[in-house]
Amino acid sequence: MSRIHVATRINGDATEFLCAPEETLLDALRNRLGLTGSKEGCGTGDCGACSVVLNGRLVCSCLVLAAEAEGAEIETIEGMAEGESLHPLQRAFIDHAALQCGICTPGILIAARELLKRNPAPSDEEVRYWLAGNLCRCTGYDKIVRAVQAAAAEMREG
Template sequence: MSQIHVSTTINGDATEFLCEPDETLLDALRDRLGLTGSKEGCGTGDCGACSVTVNGRLVCSCLMLAAEAEDAEVTTIEGMAEGEALHPLQRKFIEHAALQCGICTPGILVAAKALLEQNPAPTETEARYWLAGNLCRCTGYDKIIRAVMDAAAEMRGEMRRAS
């Protein structure tokens, strides 16, 4: 197997790497680029811990070949905060104790951010269905959903002020 050269953009930074043809995007992020915030909980798309966005679409990075990332825009949990400023979702997750062990947290935050970008005012049911692909074994989801709803409300408030 000869390695493939990939040119891509990760969290806004132009990035190049070599990967095996059968290597997943998750493995490339974690093992080649040092971006270990995306987690492998299952490797089969059932837990969502590896969630990233590719060209704006929420995907499981374990179910995508690294080679497919050529010319793509990839964002990971490492790209969520802007400098010192946490994203409102990140802040609300801490404030609401929406994590216990924290292993699912990066994937859930990436997924929740994608939700609020396409639906700034989700109902509780919409949030629960959107996040159904992100398993959390610690919290029973209660505080996660509360944190997402609270962050959404705050972000809507900010948007109103901005306009």
């Protein structure tokens, strides 16, 4: 079976791997590179559990071929913490009990971070709209929205 060589940057680090032509980015991240934070919830791009940032765009990594990562910049949940400190969104999710089983949490955190990069003061409606591609079956969304708003406020204050 032929393998494709991929050279990319993941969470700021140069990374190389071999993958099958049909292999998804999600499978490469989890199975080849040990980055297991992104989860497979549906395999069809409907749940958002596998969300990553690819060249500045929020994508479902289950819908991207690993070979498409050639030369790309990828950000995963593993790169979200700031050194030894949690990102304000991660802290807010803990403080506001915005997570339970954890399947959806990495994708929601990545999506919320991208929202706050674009709009540091979103309304509740904007948070809900932005996170509409991420399904959570445990918490409901009120705690998640409150956590995103709390993190946004903290990040604006500096």
